[in-house]
Amino acid sequence: MIRYLAPLGLFVVLVAFLALGLRHDPSEVPSPLIGKPAPMFELPQLVDPSRKFSSSEMTGKVWLLNVWGSWCVSCRDEHPMLLELAKTHTLPLIGLDWKDKKADAARWLEQFGDPYTVIVADPDDHVGIDYGVYGAPETYLIDKQGVIRYKQIGAITRKDWDGKILPMIQKLQAS
Amino acid sequence: MRLFALFAALLLCTSAFAKDAAPMAQDEATEQRMIAISQDLRCLVCQNESLAGSRAELAEDLRREIRGLIRAGKSDQEITDYLVNRYGDFVRYKPPLKSTTWLLWFGPFVLLAAAFGALIAFLRRRNRAFGNQADMVEPLSAEEQRRADSLLRNNDGPSPS
Numbered sequence: 001m002i003r004y005l006a007p008l009g010l011f012v013v014l015v016a017f018l019a020l021g022l023r024h025d026p027s028e029v030p031s032p033l034i035g036k037p038a039p040m041f042e043l044p045q046l047v048d049p050s051r052k053f054s055s056s057e058m059t060g061k062v063w064l065l066n067v068w069g070s071w072c073v074s075c076r077d078e079h080p081m082l083l084e085l086a087k088t089h090t091l092p093l094i095g096l097d098w099k100d101k102k103a104d105a106a107r108w109l110e111q112f113g114d115p116y117t118v119i120v121a122d123p124d125d126h127v128g129i130d131y132g133v134y135g136a137p138e139t140y141l142i143d144k145q146g147v148i149r150y151k152q153i154g155a156i157t158r159k160d161w162d163g164k165i166l167p168m169i170q171k172l173q174a175s
Numbered sequence: 176m177r178l179f180a181l182f183a184a185l186l187l188c189t190s191a192f193a194k195d196a197a198p199m200a201q202d203e204a205t206e207q208r209m210i211a212i213s214q215d216l217r218c219l220v221c222q223n224e225s226l227a228g229s230r231a232e233l234a235e236d237l238r239r240e241i242r243g244l245i246r247a248g249k250s251d252q253e254i255t256d257y258l259v260n261r262y263g264d265f266v267r268y269k270p271p272l273k274s275t276t277w278l279l280w281f282g283p284f285v286l287l288a289a290a291f292g293a294l295i296a297f298l299r300r301r302n303r304a305f306g307n308q309a310d311m312v313e314p315l316s317a318e319e320q321r322r323a324d325s326l327l328r329n330n331d332g333p334s335p336s
Contacts, residue, residue, distance in 0.1 A: 029263060032259070032263040128236075129261060132262045134262065
């Protein structure tokens, strides 16, 4: 009996591994920065470069850092979700305009609306590299002590927001 | 001739779209070191390419960052750590040996040992089974021995009938 069941068992194990492999998206690389202090930065604002924004202004607040670009197609998919969450005034949403031109970004915001509390421009990609950004959109959830708690790779969907991100924010804000 | 002109025009089109080569660093030594370091690092945008070989924008940015770090006098190890701290061990083509990568490093050897164990067990069991069979064969009786001898004697070739 076992002689016939053993290959079947091996086959089931193989299928399980393959199924897991198919579900796993290799482009989602877990960030080593989770649980570590978010890199500090001071960058010119996108709309008015003479004004600076420093990440230290966010100390004591739970906030989101959303990396986007006007060239990025997934950002366009994510945009309605960001507009919606901006309306709820849950937390400050800081935009990092990544590898983008100012004029393009401005036109994009005019066309689709601006959900951001503040947008900073990072033309040299120094802050992007510090945060380990390798694509857009990426979103970092940073707590009151300035520690990165979560990184969303790719667009935030309604399911991500309701199921994962919002509960985390509420917990962090309560603490 | 017309066809030739068309092809020439097409070739010109593609060259117009091709990107300029990224500027080489001024000094050759920096460039050599940058390439040596980035060959062992993965480009996260196109994951099957090394940072040295990738044309992705992020790879270009990171190569620029590595050049900057080399000029700042950082060691190769410090530069690799700089990238690992930001992008994780996944950027390294040679993953470090630590508790989370034990399976990765030793898994194949464990499988090999298990396969050898299974093979030895299988061979032993088979030998034992055959050995037992040999013991179980009853010795020939005198009559059978005589018949066997005569068959062997007469059976020098196939019988014609």
